[in-house]
Amino acid sequence: MLRTLIENLNFIFTVDADDTVLRKASVVLDNDRIADIGGADEIAGRHVRESFDEVIDGAMMGMCPGFIDSHVHLSETLSRAVFPDNLNTRAWVFHWAKPFYAHVTDEDEYWGALLGITEMLRCGTTCFLDMGSQYDPGIVIKAMEPTGIRGITGRHAADNRPAELPKGWTEEMADHHFFPDAQTALEELEKCVVKYNGALDGRARCWVNIEGKEPCSLELHVGAVELAERLGVGTTYHLATSIEEAKVCEGKYGVWPITRIDNAGGIRKNLVIAHGAAVTDEEVKLLAERGAAVAFCPCSSFKLGKGATAIGKYPEMVAAGVKVGLGTDGVSAAGNMNLMRQMLLVAGMFKDARVQPDIFTARQALRAATIEGARALMWDDEIGSLEIGKKADFILFDLDHVEWTPFHDPLQALVYSASTASVCQTWVNGRKVYGDGQVYGVDEKKIRSKARELAAEAVIRAGLHKDDVDTTTTLYDEGN
Structure with a gap:
Protein backbone atom coordinates (compact mmCIF):
# COMPACT_ATOMS: atom_id res chain seq x y z
CA MET A 1 0.00 0.00 0.00
CA GLY A 66 -11.46 18.11 -8.06
CA PHE A 67 -13.88 19.99 -10.29
CA ILE A 68 -16.50 17.97 -12.17
CA ASP A 69 -17.51 19.12 -15.65
CA SER A 70 -21.14 18.08 -16.04
CA HIS A 71 -21.36 18.82 -19.76
CA VAL A 72 -18.55 18.92 -22.29
CA HIS A 73 -18.05 18.07 -25.97
CA LEU A 74 -14.58 16.62 -26.42
CA SER A 75 -15.33 15.96 -30.09
CA GLU A 76 -15.54 19.74 -30.62
CA THR A 77 -12.18 20.67 -29.12
CA LEU A 78 -10.58 21.42 -32.49
CA SER A 79 -13.25 24.06 -33.22
CA ARG A 80 -11.98 26.63 -30.73
CA ALA A 81 -12.57 30.22 -31.90
CA VAL A 82 -14.06 29.13 -35.23
CA PHE A 83 -17.78 29.86 -34.81
CA PRO A 84 -18.80 33.55 -34.58
CA ASP A 85 -20.53 35.08 -31.57
CA ASN A 86 -23.64 36.40 -33.35
CA LEU A 87 -25.53 33.09 -33.57
CA ASN A 88 -28.41 31.77 -31.56
CA THR A 89 -28.29 28.16 -30.40
CA ARG A 90 -30.20 26.57 -33.27
CA ALA A 91 -28.24 28.31 -36.05
CA TRP A 92 -25.02 27.53 -34.20
CA VAL A 93 -25.89 23.81 -34.11
CA PHE A 94 -27.36 23.30 -37.56
CA HIS A 95 -25.14 25.49 -39.73
CA TRP A 96 -21.82 25.46 -37.89
CA ALA A 97 -21.52 22.51 -35.52
CA LYS A 98 -23.07 19.94 -37.87
CA PRO A 99 -20.80 20.84 -40.82
CA PHE A 100 -17.85 20.66 -38.43
CA TYR A 101 -18.95 17.18 -37.30
CA ALA A 102 -19.40 16.20 -40.92
CA HIS A 103 -15.71 16.73 -41.57
CA VAL A 104 -14.15 15.55 -38.30
CA THR A 105 -12.41 12.19 -38.49
CA ASP A 106 -11.83 9.68 -35.72
CA GLU A 107 -8.20 10.85 -35.67
CA ASP A 108 -9.39 14.43 -35.16
CA GLU A 109 -11.57 13.27 -32.28
CA TYR A 110 -8.69 11.47 -30.59
CA TRP A 111 -6.27 14.40 -30.69
CA GLY A 112 -9.05 16.83 -29.79
CA ALA A 113 -9.97 14.71 -26.78
CA LEU A 114 -6.32 14.60 -25.67
CA LEU A 115 -6.08 18.37 -26.01
CA GLY A 116 -9.31 18.91 -24.07
CA ILE A 117 -8.26 16.56 -21.29
CA THR A 118 -4.93 18.35 -20.82
CA GLU A 119 -6.78 21.66 -20.58
CA MET A 120 -9.19 20.22 -18.00
CA LEU A 121 -6.42 18.80 -15.82
CA ARG A 122 -4.55 22.10 -15.93
CA CYS A 123 -7.78 23.78 -14.78
CA GLY A 124 -8.35 21.38 -11.89
CA THR A 125 -11.06 19.28 -13.54
CA THR A 126 -10.73 15.66 -12.47
CA CYS A 127 -13.95 14.19 -13.91
CA PHE A 128 -16.21 15.01 -16.85
CA LEU A 129 -19.43 14.01 -18.59
CA ASP A 130 -18.71 14.02 -22.32
CA MET A 131 -21.59 14.03 -24.79
CA GLY A 132 -19.80 11.38 -26.78
CA SER A 133 -17.95 10.43 -29.90
CA GLN A 134 -19.35 10.68 -33.39
CA TYR A 135 -17.78 7.27 -34.03
CA ASP A 136 -16.96 5.17 -30.97
CA PRO A 137 -16.58 5.82 -27.20
CA GLY A 138 -13.25 4.01 -27.28
CA ILE A 139 -11.68 7.08 -28.89
CA VAL A 140 -12.23 9.17 -25.77
CA ILE A 141 -11.27 6.32 -23.46
CA LYS A 142 -8.01 5.88 -25.37
CA ALA A 143 -7.26 9.58 -24.74
CA MET A 144 -8.16 9.22 -21.06
CA GLU A 145 -5.85 6.29 -20.45
CA PRO A 146 -2.39 7.94 -20.23
CA THR A 147 -3.63 11.15 -18.58
CA GLY A 148 -5.21 9.53 -15.53
CA ILE A 149 -8.41 11.59 -15.69
CA ARG A 150 -11.82 10.23 -14.69
CA GLY A 151 -14.83 10.59 -16.95
CA ILE A 152 -18.00 9.45 -18.64
CA THR A 153 -18.48 9.28 -22.39
CA GLY A 154 -20.76 7.64 -24.92
CA ARG A 155 -21.73 7.34 -28.57
CA HIS A 156 -23.53 10.22 -30.24
CA ALA A 157 -27.01 9.24 -31.44
CA ALA A 158 -29.98 10.83 -33.18
CA ASP A 159 -32.77 9.40 -35.34
CA ASN A 160 -34.76 12.31 -36.82
CA ARG A 161 -32.82 13.07 -39.97
CA PRO A 162 -33.91 16.13 -42.02
CA ALA A 163 -35.55 15.27 -45.33
CA GLU A 164 -33.07 17.57 -47.07
CA LEU A 165 -29.57 18.01 -45.69
CA PRO A 166 -28.54 21.65 -45.09
CA LYS A 167 -25.45 23.13 -46.67
CA GLY A 168 -22.27 21.78 -45.13
CA TRP A 169 -23.76 18.47 -44.04
CA THR A 170 -22.65 15.32 -45.84
CA GLU A 171 -24.36 12.03 -46.56
CA GLU A 172 -21.53 10.23 -44.76
CA MET A 173 -22.03 12.34 -41.64
CA ALA A 174 -25.79 11.87 -41.74
CA ASP A 175 -25.36 8.11 -42.04
CA HIS A 176 -23.24 7.79 -38.90
CA HIS A 177 -24.91 10.70 -37.10
CA PHE A 178 -28.52 9.56 -37.58
CA PHE A 179 -29.78 6.04 -37.00
CA PRO A 180 -32.75 4.87 -39.11
CA ASP A 181 -34.97 4.63 -36.02
CA ALA A 182 -34.90 4.76 -32.22
CA GLN A 183 -34.65 1.00 -31.78
CA THR A 184 -31.57 0.72 -33.98
CA ALA A 185 -29.93 3.59 -32.11
CA LEU A 186 -30.67 2.04 -28.73
CA GLU A 187 -29.27 -1.32 -29.79
CA GLU A 188 -25.97 0.32 -30.75
CA LEU A 189 -25.87 2.38 -27.56
CA GLU A 190 -26.40 -0.73 -25.47
CA LYS A 191 -23.44 -2.40 -27.18
CA CYS A 192 -21.28 0.63 -26.33
CA VAL A 193 -22.25 0.54 -22.64
CA VAL A 194 -21.63 -3.20 -22.38
CA LYS A 195 -18.24 -2.84 -24.05
CA TYR A 196 -16.86 0.26 -22.37
CA ASN A 197 -18.57 0.94 -19.04
CA GLY A 198 -16.06 0.45 -16.21
CA ALA A 199 -12.99 0.65 -18.44
CA LEU A 200 -9.59 1.83 -17.15
CA ASP A 201 -10.15 0.10 -13.81
CA GLY A 202 -13.34 2.04 -13.28
CA ARG A 203 -12.04 5.51 -14.19
CA ALA A 204 -14.10 5.46 -17.40
CA ARG A 205 -17.82 4.98 -17.61
CA CYS A 206 -20.07 4.78 -20.64
CA TRP A 207 -23.64 6.08 -20.71
CA VAL A 208 -26.63 5.93 -23.06
CA ASN A 209 -26.10 9.43 -24.49
CA ILE A 210 -28.16 10.96 -27.29
CA GLU A 211 -28.15 14.38 -28.93
CA GLY A 212 -31.63 15.36 -27.74
CA LYS A 213 -33.96 18.10 -29.02
CA GLU A 214 -35.32 18.15 -32.56
CA PRO A 215 -32.84 15.65 -34.10
CA CYS A 216 -34.19 12.95 -31.76
CA SER A 217 -37.65 11.41 -31.75
CA LEU A 218 -39.74 11.25 -28.61
CA GLU A 219 -39.26 7.49 -28.69
CA LEU A 220 -35.47 7.91 -28.54
CA HIS A 221 -35.64 10.42 -25.66
CA VAL A 222 -37.74 8.06 -23.57
CA GLY A 223 -35.95 4.94 -24.74
CA ALA A 224 -32.57 6.34 -23.71
CA VAL A 225 -33.56 6.80 -20.05
CA GLU A 226 -35.31 3.43 -19.98
CA LEU A 227 -32.28 1.64 -21.45
CA ALA A 228 -29.91 3.47 -19.11
CA GLU A 229 -32.09 2.52 -16.16
CA ARG A 230 -32.00 -1.13 -17.17
CA LEU A 231 -28.20 -1.04 -17.62
CA GLY A 232 -27.62 0.77 -14.34
CA VAL A 233 -26.07 3.86 -15.93
CA GLY A 234 -27.17 7.39 -16.80
CA THR A 235 -28.06 9.33 -19.89
CA THR A 236 -27.60 12.92 -20.93
CA TYR A 237 -28.97 14.99 -23.78
CA HIS A 238 -29.63 18.59 -24.75
CA LEU A 239 -33.07 19.90 -23.86
CA ALA A 240 -34.74 23.27 -23.30
CA THR A 241 -31.51 24.87 -24.49
CA SER A 242 -33.03 28.16 -25.66
CA ILE A 243 -36.26 30.11 -25.90
CA GLU A 244 -36.25 29.43 -29.65
CA GLU A 245 -36.31 25.68 -29.04
CA ALA A 246 -39.09 26.09 -26.46
CA LYS A 247 -41.22 28.12 -28.86
CA VAL A 248 -40.77 25.64 -31.71
CA CYS A 249 -41.77 22.83 -29.32
CA GLU A 250 -44.78 24.77 -28.06
CA GLY A 251 -45.89 25.52 -31.60
CA LYS A 252 -45.79 21.83 -32.54
CA TYR A 253 -46.93 20.14 -29.34
CA GLY A 254 -48.54 22.82 -27.18
CA VAL A 255 -45.99 22.48 -24.34
CA TRP A 256 -42.36 23.32 -23.61
CA PRO A 257 -39.66 20.64 -24.08
CA ILE A 258 -39.29 19.29 -20.54
CA THR A 259 -43.05 18.91 -20.12
CA ARG A 260 -43.32 17.14 -23.46
CA ILE A 261 -40.67 14.57 -22.52
CA ASP A 262 -42.09 14.15 -19.02
CA ASN A 263 -45.60 13.54 -20.36
CA ALA A 264 -44.14 10.49 -22.10
CA GLY A 265 -42.32 9.32 -18.93
CA GLY A 266 -38.85 10.42 -20.02
CA ILE A 267 -37.72 12.66 -17.15
CA ARG A 268 -36.10 10.45 -14.52
CA LYS A 269 -33.39 10.51 -11.86
CA ASN A 270 -30.73 9.03 -14.16
CA LEU A 271 -31.02 11.95 -16.63
CA VAL A 272 -28.69 14.95 -16.92
CA ILE A 273 -30.30 17.70 -18.99
CA ALA A 274 -27.70 19.79 -20.76
CA HIS A 275 -28.45 23.53 -20.46
CA GLY A 276 -32.10 23.63 -19.35
CA ALA A 277 -32.33 27.37 -20.03
CA ALA A 278 -36.02 27.53 -21.06
CA VAL A 279 -37.82 26.07 -18.06
CA THR A 280 -41.11 27.11 -16.43
CA ASP A 281 -41.75 27.36 -12.70
CA GLU A 282 -43.88 24.22 -12.93
CA GLU A 283 -41.03 22.39 -14.67
CA VAL A 284 -38.63 23.35 -11.86
CA LYS A 285 -40.91 21.50 -9.44
CA LEU A 286 -41.20 18.63 -11.89
CA LEU A 287 -37.40 18.25 -12.17
CA ALA A 288 -37.09 18.19 -8.38
CA GLU A 289 -39.83 15.57 -8.05
CA ARG A 290 -38.33 13.35 -10.74
CA GLY A 291 -34.78 13.68 -9.39
CA ALA A 292 -33.34 14.73 -12.75
CA ALA A 293 -30.18 16.85 -12.95
CA VAL A 294 -29.31 19.94 -14.98
CA ALA A 295 -25.87 20.86 -16.32
CA PHE A 296 -25.65 24.65 -16.49
CA CYS A 297 -23.02 26.12 -18.83
CA PRO A 298 -22.67 29.86 -18.06
CA CYS A 299 -20.02 30.70 -20.68
CA SER A 300 -22.05 28.97 -23.39
CA SER A 301 -25.17 30.86 -22.34
CA PHE A 302 -23.28 34.14 -22.51
CA LYS A 303 -21.82 33.54 -25.96
CA LEU A 304 -24.99 32.12 -27.55
CA GLY A 305 -27.47 34.33 -25.72
CA LYS A 306 -29.41 31.42 -24.24
CA GLY A 307 -31.03 33.72 -21.69
CA ALA A 308 -29.73 32.38 -18.38
CA THR A 309 -29.99 35.79 -16.71
CA ALA A 310 -33.22 36.75 -18.49
CA ILE A 311 -35.33 33.59 -18.28
CA GLY A 312 -33.10 31.04 -16.51
CA LYS A 313 -34.47 29.35 -13.39
CA TYR A 314 -31.17 28.03 -12.03
CA PRO A 315 -31.39 29.67 -8.58
CA GLU A 316 -34.93 28.34 -8.30
CA MET A 317 -33.74 24.86 -9.28
CA VAL A 318 -31.10 24.89 -6.54
CA ALA A 319 -33.64 26.12 -4.01
CA ALA A 320 -36.03 23.33 -5.05
CA GLY A 321 -33.35 20.67 -4.59
CA VAL A 322 -32.61 19.98 -8.24
CA LYS A 323 -29.09 18.67 -8.83
CA VAL A 324 -27.44 21.55 -10.73
CA GLY A 325 -23.89 20.94 -11.91
CA LEU A 326 -21.63 23.20 -13.95
CA GLY A 327 -20.48 22.42 -17.47
CA THR A 328 -18.19 24.09 -19.97
CA ASP A 329 -19.92 22.79 -23.12
CA GLY A 330 -17.73 22.68 -26.22
CA VAL A 331 -14.92 25.18 -26.71
CA SER A 332 -16.66 26.55 -29.80
CA ALA A 333 -19.63 27.53 -27.64
CA ALA A 334 -17.91 28.46 -24.39
CA GLY A 335 -14.36 29.21 -25.52
CA ASN A 336 -12.73 27.22 -22.72
CA MET A 337 -12.87 24.18 -20.44
CA ASN A 338 -12.28 26.23 -17.31
CA LEU A 339 -14.73 25.48 -14.50
CA MET A 340 -13.25 28.21 -12.31
CA ARG A 341 -14.50 30.71 -14.86
CA GLN A 342 -17.93 29.07 -14.74
CA MET A 343 -17.93 29.36 -10.92
CA LEU A 344 -17.15 33.07 -11.07
CA LEU A 345 -19.92 33.68 -13.59
CA VAL A 346 -22.60 31.68 -11.83
CA ALA A 347 -21.75 33.32 -8.49
CA GLY A 348 -22.28 36.77 -9.97
CA MET A 349 -24.64 36.69 -12.94
CA PHE A 350 -27.89 36.26 -11.01
CA LYS A 351 -26.87 38.72 -8.30
CA ASP A 352 -26.44 41.37 -10.95
CA ALA A 353 -29.39 40.45 -13.19
CA ARG A 354 -31.85 40.39 -10.30
CA VAL A 355 -30.16 43.07 -8.18
CA GLN A 356 -30.09 40.51 -5.38
CA PRO A 357 -26.62 40.03 -3.84
CA ASP A 358 -27.58 37.03 -1.69
CA ILE A 359 -28.62 34.76 -4.58
CA PHE A 360 -26.44 31.91 -5.91
CA THR A 361 -23.60 32.43 -3.48
CA ALA A 362 -19.94 31.42 -3.69
CA ARG A 363 -20.79 28.40 -1.53
CA GLN A 364 -23.43 27.26 -4.04
CA ALA A 365 -21.06 27.88 -6.95
CA LEU A 366 -18.40 25.63 -5.40
CA ARG A 367 -20.95 22.92 -4.70
CA ALA A 368 -22.18 23.09 -8.32
CA ALA A 369 -18.62 22.57 -9.55
CA THR A 370 -17.98 19.64 -7.21
CA ILE A 371 -20.47 17.60 -5.17
CA GLU A 372 -23.60 18.58 -7.13
CA GLY A 373 -21.81 17.63 -10.33
CA ALA A 374 -20.89 14.29 -8.73
CA ARG A 375 -24.52 13.77 -7.75
CA ALA A 376 -25.61 14.54 -11.31
CA LEU A 377 -23.09 11.99 -12.64
CA MET A 378 -24.28 9.41 -10.07
CA TRP A 379 -20.73 9.21 -8.72
CA ASP A 380 -21.09 11.07 -5.43
CA ASP A 381 -20.45 7.89 -3.46
CA GLU A 382 -16.79 8.18 -4.51
CA ILE A 383 -16.07 11.74 -5.68
CA GLY A 384 -17.20 15.36 -5.33
CA TYR A 440 2.08 13.74 -16.86
CA GLY A 441 1.94 10.78 -19.23
CA VAL A 442 1.59 12.73 -22.49
CA ASP A 443 3.63 15.00 -24.74
CA GLU A 444 1.64 18.23 -24.52
CA LYS A 445 3.74 20.07 -27.09
CA LYS A 446 3.09 17.31 -29.62
CA ILE A 447 -0.63 17.35 -28.81
CA ARG A 448 -0.90 21.09 -29.37
CA SER A 449 1.06 20.92 -32.62
CA LYS A 450 -1.08 18.07 -33.95
CA ALA A 451 -4.28 19.83 -32.88
CA ARG A 452 -3.36 23.00 -34.76
CA GLU A 453 -2.62 20.99 -37.88
CA LEU A 454 -5.79 18.91 -37.80
CA ALA A 455 -8.06 21.81 -36.82
CA ALA A 456 -6.95 23.95 -39.74
CA GLU A 457 -7.65 21.11 -42.16
CA ALA A 458 -11.08 20.31 -40.65
CA VAL A 459 -12.24 23.94 -40.80
CA ILE A 460 -11.35 24.16 -44.49
CA ARG A 461 -12.99 20.80 -45.30
CA ALA A 462 -16.15 22.00 -43.56
CA GLY A 463 -16.13 25.32 -45.41
CA LEU A 464 -16.36 27.25 -42.15
CA HIS A 465 -13.60 29.60 -43.25
CA LYS A 466 -15.90 31.12 -45.88
CA ASP A 467 -18.17 34.15 -45.53
CA ASP A 468 -21.36 32.49 -46.79
CA VAL A 469 -22.17 30.21 -43.83
CA ASP A 470 -25.77 30.74 -42.70
CA THR A 471 -26.34 32.54 -39.40
CA THR A 472 -30.09 31.88 -39.14
CA THR A 473 -32.12 28.70 -39.52
CA THR A 474 -35.63 27.34 -39.96
CA LEU A 475 -34.60 23.68 -39.80
CA TYR A 476 -37.04 21.51 -37.82
CA ASP A 477 -39.46 24.42 -37.49
CA GLU A 478 -42.10 22.34 -39.23
CA GLY A 479 -42.88 18.63 -39.29
CA ASN A 480 -41.92 16.01 -36.69
Missing part, protein backbone atom coordinates in the same frame (compact mmCIF):
# COMPACT_ATOMS: atom_id res chain seq x y z
CA LEU A 2 1.25 3.48 -0.91
CA ARG A 3 0.65 5.91 1.97
CA THR A 4 0.87 9.66 1.46
CA LEU A 5 0.60 12.48 3.97
CA ILE A 6 -0.13 16.03 2.82
CA GLU A 7 0.31 18.07 6.00
CA ASN A 8 -0.23 21.59 7.31
CA LEU A 9 -2.48 22.72 4.46
CA ASN A 10 -3.70 26.29 4.93
CA PHE A 11 -7.24 25.14 4.20
CA ILE A 12 -9.25 22.21 2.90
CA PHE A 13 -12.69 22.66 1.34
CA THR A 14 -14.31 19.34 2.20
CA VAL A 15 -17.65 20.25 0.53
CA ASP A 16 -19.30 17.73 2.83
CA ALA A 17 -22.94 18.01 3.93
CA ASP A 18 -22.01 20.95 6.19
CA ASP A 19 -19.55 22.56 3.73
CA THR A 20 -16.85 22.24 6.38
CA VAL A 21 -13.70 24.26 5.74
CA LEU A 22 -10.70 22.98 7.68
CA ARG A 23 -7.84 25.35 8.52
CA LYS A 24 -4.26 24.15 9.18
CA ALA A 25 -5.26 20.67 8.14
CA SER A 26 -3.77 17.45 6.84
CA VAL A 27 -4.98 14.54 4.74
CA VAL A 28 -3.83 10.93 4.59
CA LEU A 29 -4.06 8.92 1.37
CA ASP A 30 -3.97 5.14 1.21
CA ASN A 31 -3.42 4.32 -2.45
CA ASP A 32 -6.36 5.91 -4.31
CA ARG A 33 -8.55 6.84 -1.33
CA ILE A 34 -8.71 9.31 1.53
CA ALA A 35 -7.86 7.43 4.72
CA ASP A 36 -8.02 10.35 7.14
CA ILE A 37 -8.63 14.08 7.10
CA GLY A 38 -8.71 16.72 9.82
CA GLY A 39 -6.69 19.23 11.77
CA ALA A 40 -2.93 18.87 11.34
CA ASP A 41 -2.34 18.23 15.03
CA GLU A 42 -5.11 15.62 15.16
CA ILE A 43 -3.74 13.78 12.11
CA ALA A 44 -0.21 13.88 13.52
CA GLY A 45 -1.48 12.35 16.73
CA ARG A 46 -3.29 9.52 14.95
CA HIS A 47 -0.53 8.36 12.59
CA VAL A 48 3.08 7.28 12.87
CA ARG A 49 5.08 9.55 10.59
CA GLU A 50 7.44 6.74 9.57
CA SER A 51 4.49 4.79 8.12
CA PHE A 52 4.22 7.15 5.15
CA ASP A 53 5.92 6.55 1.82
CA GLU A 54 5.67 10.24 0.98
CA VAL A 55 5.17 13.38 3.06
CA ILE A 56 4.24 16.62 1.29
CA ASP A 57 4.48 20.01 2.95
CA GLY A 58 1.20 21.84 2.27
CA ALA A 59 1.93 24.93 4.36
CA MET A 60 1.57 27.28 1.37
CA MET A 61 -1.17 25.27 -0.31
CA GLY A 62 -4.93 24.99 -0.18
CA MET A 63 -6.97 21.92 -1.16
CA CYS A 64 -10.28 21.62 -2.97
CA PRO A 65 -12.18 18.63 -4.38
CA SER A 385 -16.17 15.92 -1.71
CA LEU A 386 -13.13 15.23 0.45
CA GLU A 387 -14.24 12.69 3.03
CA ILE A 388 -12.82 9.49 4.51
CA GLY A 389 -13.32 6.56 2.14
CA LYS A 390 -13.78 8.64 -0.98
CA LYS A 391 -11.44 8.71 -3.95
CA ALA A 392 -8.45 11.04 -3.66
CA ASP A 393 -9.44 13.43 -6.44
CA PHE A 394 -8.39 16.97 -5.54
CA ILE A 395 -6.70 20.21 -6.50
CA LEU A 396 -3.82 21.95 -4.72
CA PHE A 397 -3.58 25.73 -5.03
CA ASP A 398 -0.32 27.66 -4.71
CA LEU A 399 -1.08 30.29 -2.06
CA ASP A 400 2.24 32.06 -2.63
CA HIS A 401 0.58 33.64 -5.64
CA VAL A 402 -0.62 37.19 -6.17
CA GLU A 403 -4.21 35.91 -6.54
CA TRP A 404 -4.14 34.61 -2.98
CA THR A 405 -2.18 37.50 -1.44
CA PRO A 406 -3.61 38.38 0.98
CA PHE A 407 -6.84 36.57 1.85
CA HIS A 408 -8.98 35.97 4.90
CA ASP A 409 -11.92 33.85 3.70
CA PRO A 410 -10.59 31.13 1.36
CA LEU A 411 -14.03 30.61 -0.24
CA GLN A 412 -14.32 34.23 -1.31
CA ALA A 413 -10.76 34.11 -2.60
CA LEU A 414 -11.36 30.89 -4.54
CA VAL A 415 -14.46 32.07 -6.37
CA TYR A 416 -13.81 35.78 -6.84
CA SER A 417 -10.02 36.23 -6.75
CA ALA A 418 -8.29 33.06 -7.91
CA SER A 419 -7.98 31.59 -11.38
CA THR A 420 -6.42 28.46 -12.84
CA ALA A 421 -3.08 30.29 -12.79
CA SER A 422 -2.70 29.25 -9.16
CA VAL A 423 -3.62 25.58 -9.70
CA CYS A 424 -0.28 23.91 -8.95
CA GLN A 425 -1.31 20.25 -8.77
CA THR A 426 -4.23 18.08 -9.84
CA TRP A 427 -4.65 14.60 -8.36
CA VAL A 428 -6.91 11.78 -9.53
CA ASN A 429 -7.20 8.39 -7.83
CA GLY A 430 -4.48 9.33 -5.37
CA ARG A 431 -2.02 10.09 -8.16
CA LYS A 432 -0.60 13.45 -9.21
CA VAL A 433 -1.58 13.83 -12.87
CA TYR A 434 -0.70 17.52 -13.24
CA GLY A 435 2.15 19.31 -11.52
CA ASP A 436 5.35 21.23 -12.18
CA GLY A 437 3.57 22.92 -15.07
CA GLN A 438 2.90 19.75 -17.02
CA VAL A 439 0.31 17.03 -17.51
